[in-house]
Amino acid sequence: xxxxxxxxxxxxxxxxxxxxKAAALIQRWYRRYVARLExxxxxxxxxxxxxxxxxxxxxxxxxxxxxxxxxxxxxxxxNQREFLTHMFTEDxxxxxxxxxxxxxxxxxxxxxxxxxxxxxxxxxxxxATALIEAFRLKQQLHARYxxxxxxxTKKHLVQLPNINRVSTCYSEEITVCGKSRSEVAFxxxxxxxxxxxxxxxxxxxxxxxxxxxxDSVEILMILFxxxxxxxxxxxxxRGNHEDHMVNLRYGFTKEVMNKYKIHxxxxxxxxxxVFCWLPLATLIDEKVLILHGGVSDITDLELLDxxxxxxxxxxxxxxxxxxxxxQMEEKGKANRKSSAQEPxxxxxxxxxxxxxxxxxLSSYKAHKTNRSSSIPCGGCLDGRxxxxxxxxxxxxxxxxxxxxxxxxxxxxxxEASRSASEADSEAGELQKPTQExxxxxxxxxxSDPMAQExxxxxxxxxxxxxxxxxxxxxxxxxxxxxxxxxxxECKPEGYEFCHNRKxxxxxxxxxxxxxxxxRGAYVKLGPALTPHIVQYQANKVTNTxxxxxxxxxxEESALRALREKLFAHSSxxxxxxxxxxxxxxxxxxxxxxxxxxxxxxxxxxxxxxxRSQLVNSSADNMLEYKSWLKNLxxxxxxxxxxxxxxxxxxxxxxxxxxxxxRIIDSDHSGFISLxxxxxxxxxxxxxxxxxxxxxxxxDLARSIDFNKDGHIDINEFxxxxxxxxxxxxxxxxxxxxxxxxxKDSGCNSPGAC
Amino acid sequence: MTKERNQALEIIVAExxxxxxxxxxxxxxxxNNTVDVREIGTIIRSLGCCPTEGELHDxxxxxxxxxxxxxxxxxxxxxxxTEILLERRYRPIPEDVLLRAFEVLDSAxxxxxxxxxxxKYMTEEGEPFSQEEMEEMLSAAIDxxxxxxxxxxxxxxxxxxxx
Numbered sequence: 084x085x086x087x088x089x090x091x092x093x094x095x096x097x098x099x100x101x102x103x104k105a106a107a108l109i110q111r112w113y114r115r116y117v118a119r120l121e122x123x124x125x126x127x128x129x130x131x132x133x134x135x136x137x138x139x140x141x142x143x144x145x146x147x148x149x150x151x152x153x154x155x156x157x158x159x160x161x162n163q164r165e166f167l168t169h170m171f172t173e174d175x176x177x178x179x180x181x182x183x184x185x186x187x188x189x190x191x192x193x194x195x196x197x198x199x200x201x202x203x204x205x206x207x208x209x210x211a212t213a214l215i216e217a218f219r220l221k222q223q224l225h226a227r228y229x230x231x232x233x234x235x236t237k238k239h240l241v242q243l244p245n246i247n248r249v250s251t252c253y254s255e256e257i258t259v260c261g262k263s264r265s266e267v268a269f270x271x272x273x274x275x276x277x278x279x280x281x282x283x284x285x286x287x288x289x290x291x292x293x294x295x296x297x298d299s300v301e302i303l304m305i306l307f308x309x310x311x312x313x314x315x316x317x318x319x320x321r322g323n324h325e326d327h328m329v330n331l332r333y334g335f336t337k338e339v340m341n342k343y344k345i346h347x348x349x350x351x352x353x354x355x356x357v358f359c360w361l362p363l364a365t366l367i368d369e370k371v372l373i374l375h376g377g378v379s380d381i382t383d384l385e386l387l388d389x390x391x392x393x394x395x396x397x398x399x400x401x402x403x404x405x406x407x408x409x410q411m412e413e414k415g416k417a418n419r420k421s422s423a424q425e426p427x428x429x430x431x432x433x434x435x436x437x438x439x440x441x442x443x444l445s446s447y448k449a450h451k452t453n454r455s456s457s458i459p460c461g462g463c464l465d466g467r468x469x470x471x472x473x474x475x476x477x478x479x480x481x482x483x484x485x486x487x488x489x490x491x492x493x494x495x496x497x498e499a500s501r502s503a504s505e506a507d508s509e510a511g512e513l514q515k516p517t518q519e520x521x522x523x524x525x526x527x528x529x530s531d532p533m534a535q536e537x538x539x540x541x542x543x544x545x546x547x548x549x550x551x552x553x554x555x556x557x558x559x560x561x562x563x564x565x566x567x568x569x570x571x572e573c574k575p576e577g578y579e580f581c582h583n584r585k586x587x588x589x590x591x592x593x594x595x596x597x598x599x600x601x602r603g604a605y606v607k608l609g610p611a612l613t614p615h616i617v618q619y620q621a622n623k624v625t626n627t628x629x630x631x632x633x634x635x636x637x638e639e640s641a642l643r644a645l646r647e648k649l650f651a652h653s654s655x656x657x658x659x660x661x662x663x664x665x666x667x668x669x670x671x672x673x674x675x676x677x678x679x680x681x682x683x684x685x686x687x688x689x690x691x692x693x694r695s696q697l698v699n700s701s702a703d704n705m706l707e708y709k710s711w712l713k714n715l716x717x718x719x720x721x722x723x724x725x726x727x728x729x730x731x732x733x734x735x736x737x738x739x740x741x742x743x744x745r746i747i748d749s750d751h752s753g754f755i756s757l758x759x760x761x762x763x764x765x766x767x768x769x770x771x772x773x774x775x776x777x778x779x780x781x782d783l784a785r786s787i788d789f790n791k792d793g794h795i796d797i798n799e800f801x802x803x804x805x806x807x808x809x810x811x812x813x814x815x816x817x818x819x820x821x822x823x824x825x826k827d828s829g830c831n832s833p834g835a836c
Numbered sequence: 837m838t839k840e841r842n843q844a845l846e847i848i849v850a851e852x853x854x855x856x857x858x859x860x861x862x863x864x865x866x867x868n869n870t871v872d873v874r875e876i877g878t879i880i881r882s883l884g885c886c887p888t889e890g891e892l893h894d895x896x897x898x899x900x901x902x903x904x905x906x907x908x909x910x911x912x913x914x915x916x917x918t919e920i921l922l923e924r925r926y927r928p929i930p931e932d933v934l935l936r937a938f939e940v941l942d943s944a945x946x947x948x949x950x951x952x953x954x955x956k957y958m959t960e961e962g963e964p965f966s967q968e969e970m971e972e973m974l975s976a977a978i979d980x981x982x983x984x985x986x987x988x989x990x991x992x993x994x995x996x997x998x999x
Contacts (some may be wrong), residue, residue: 105940111888112929116994118881125862364972534866606959674851689858692882 131596132640133686188230226346236307240360261570261589262291290322290375320362376531379754380538552582575602597640655683660708869910885926938987
């Protein structure tokens with residue numbers, strides 16, 4: 084071919100070319116691999132977020148339902164009334180007796196065997212650090228000291244304004260932490276990284292101190308202790324999780340009850356108070372506003388400064404508070420026992436005042452005398468006539484109860500005789516937030532920023548709004564502020580700027596969804612108020628995992644959660660699948676699968692991307708959907724599939740809840756069909772002007788129907804309240820509950836509606 | 837016959853459109869049908885394609901605005917991407933081809949590459965890795981005891997992981 088040299092050159096050249104091409108190929112392949120990993124990571128993130136937010140909505144819906152039930156069902160007997168008051172009463176007390184109760188902690192004996200920290204007040208820095216040390220050693224603070232600490236905390240909080248004002252003149256540096264992680268290691272970790280609070284180093288903890296972790300109690304103790312030791316340098320803002328309703332679902336209530344078996348209830352009650360006294364926001368140098376969620380186009384800082392923030396006990400519900408309060412007040416009064424204690428429903432602010440008007444009733448109750456324990460479904464009744472009838476019959480009942488109780492309630496007679504037209508006037512003595520005040524607070528605690536301009540309702544969370552850069556700008560200008568710091572949303576890097584760097588989201592809980600899911604961050608501000616971000620990922624394990632391994636772990640977790648959700652919608656999925664299977668062959672295309680799943684779940688997830696993880700690839704792109712659903716079920720029923728519970732504190736009232744179940748079970752079959760449930764709900768809503776669509780009702784019913792057989796049996800009903808302990812599941816759960824006296828009086832034949 | 841073929845084609849195209857839209861939306865953070873141009877590569881690759889950096893560069897030029905804004909609009913991206921999928925361009929690399937590529941680099945046929953060799957090839961040849969890419973690959977590929985990559989095992993592991 085040529086001389087040796089040129090051959091050598093030629094082959095050298097060929098070699099170089101081959102090497103080049105080989106390297107390029109490997110790189111090309113690797114880059115694709117990385118891209119796919121990244122896509123998986125993003126999808127995983129979407130899964131977690133959409134499930135978390137959907138969960139928040141569910142909770143709101145279910146809570147709404149039971150609130151309405153409470154509002155509008157009138158018990159026909161003393162037993163039922165008692166049950167209802169007990170169900171929704173946590174034996175809360177009015178202001179004065181509340182304080183007395185708190186100081187009753189002194190009567191709690193601490194055994195000599197107790198080796199944990201013993202607190203004395205006023206707290207000293209040593210006490211606070213001793214607490215940290217004790218918790219690090221996994222000790223538990225005795226209930227007496229917990230209550231004592233909470234009592235002192237409340238005393239401190241009550242003096243604080245709604246919007247705390249902090250200045251960098253006093254402390255050179257202010258550190259703001261977002262959502263905490265409920266592991267005791269968290270604050271320890273922060274203090275190690277950043278230093279203990281001191282006059283030179285202020286801290287602001289921006290809400291969400293509890294839930295989703297196992298050490299929420301300890302976190303609170305540490306935060307409150309430091310706040311008492313350094314009252315000028317340690318600030319807490321309320322978050323949406325500083326709310327007993329939210330705590331019921333996300334684990335805090337359960338944690339307290341588990342750790343403090345005797346005094347748990349008292350601790351929770353006291354905490355309710357403490358939470359609603361937490362300040363709503365912190366303002367640094369009148370320039371930087373720190374609050375938990377966000378703002379809305381109606382946010383009015385002057386109004387917020389003035390409201391009585393403790394009136395907002397829970398941001399979860401407010402609409403029918405008025406009606407409920409009055410009703411429950413009446414019932415509470417009627418049921419007063421011989422002891423001095425008077426149960427007041429938990430959702431009422433601490434107050435002994437009577438409502439100014441009789442119960443707001445609806446027409447369907449007129450039939451209650453005929454159908455003892457059931458709510459009639461259907462029938463066109465004249466609203467006014469029935470209202471009148473019902474009102475009078477209720478008054479009779481109340482009168483009877485009063486006589487039974489042997490007590491005279493002053494003023495109640497007059498109240499009862501007032502006309503219905505005054506039903507809506509607000510009682511002067513009753514401390515209730517107005518609709519506007521409530522809305523202002525909800526906006527602050529629940530809103531999220533969005534990229535688009537404007538302000539719209541935050542439907543995903545079920546509360547607050549989405550606010551755009553124009554809303555931010557408007558607010559900053561109006562109050563001459565420089566920027567906002569908020570938390571509320573998990574960010575992969577622990578922080579995120581938006582709205583032209585005018586809004587900073589700071590999220591301090593790393594590994595929030597799962598080990599490796601995200602980093603945490605906190606922000607430091609000096610006198611110049613320039614934000615300086617510190618990031619971290621607090622877990623030794625993640626640092627040793629490769630990106631691939633990290634993503635796999637998180638992904639597995641997300642997919643597991645997603646499969647649970649799919650299972651929970653099995654019947655919906657089946658009907659959607661059938662729509663695509665007109666010939667009833669039992670097969671659908673994978674493309675149809677994706678469309679069907681989205682119609683059923685409404686999670687807005689990229690189903691086609693996720694498909695390979697959820698569906699075994701089948702030949703010729705068709706899926707046997709029935710067996711797919713069956714496999715889902717098999718997987719779920721093998722482990723505890725109930726994720727979160729509602730109204731968990733009711734777990735002690737199983738028998739009472741059986742009663743309410745049977746109230747709905749109008750044909751006494753031991754089952755409530757989805758239809759009965761829906762009908763009942765529809766009836767309620769049509770009379771109450773409740774703005775909930777058919778779809779929502781169906782969703783609600785389905786979310787309770789766990790074994791998806793179209794019926795809600797008592798176990799499912801109770802399971803919805805996490806009442807059935809795991810051991811009971813193997814026991815006598817299938818037994819139909821025995822009839823109570825109340826039920827037997829004058830029952831109609833089943834199906835009479 | 838042509839009518840049936842057209843119908844079949846329509847169905848396929850419709851399916852592609854849905855897939856592309858899904859992938860696009862994952863990165864459309866502001867929900868305004870645009871994505872950052874730096875994410876286009878990830879999107880294209882997650883749709884099953886395996887372009888080189890050079891090919892990617894050309895693609896971006898095709899879908900960019902006349903005056904590049906740093907964002908790519910969905911309306912421009914969709915037709916281009918649909919075409920790519922229809923033509924089955926930038927097919928992924930089969931396992932055996934990948935193995936052969938490693939073997940080319942492993943001239944002594946030892947069955948492995950040392951860490952330094954891998955670094956040299958990946959950062960000096962072909963379309964060189966950035967430092968970040970190199971570190972990430974090393975963390976998973978290199979067996980710390982031998983300080984080398986046994987590429988056959990490595991490939992097997994990666995392929996399983998993909999599925």
